[in-house]
Amino acid sequence: MDIAYWVVAGLLAAFYLYAGGTKLVQSQEQLAPMMAWAGTTIPMAGVRAIGALEVLGAVGLVLPRLTGIAPALSVAAAIGLTVLQVLATGFHASRGETKDLWLNVVLVVAGASAVWLALATA
DSSP, X not given: OHHHHXXXXXXXXXXXXXXXXXXXXXXXXXXXXXXXXXXXXXXXXXXXXXXXXXXXXXXXXXXHHHHTSSTHHHHHHHHHHHHHHHHHHHHHHHTTOXXXXXXXXXXXXXXXXXXXXXXXXX
């Protein structure tokens, strides 16, 4: 179970570090081809906040369990990222952006798996 957690958490962390880092460092113009909502529907301050949450969640999945310091924070990070993706799924569905909802669903399932694995190996 521990290996399964590290595989799921590692993949999620890599994804969220990239996605969150992109939201943190790129301009509205650079984000527009990938995320038409960035800076229009959601102000750039909100986009940056989402990016920061994603990066913090990625770190939270890995660092507490790796160091053994407050490993329960990994559970909290997995729950937070899962909730974030549930909200993102609803947001994209409400905008009619259904062709890419599969990614949100995969991330919800992976996040819920990380929660379960983190609790099972705690």
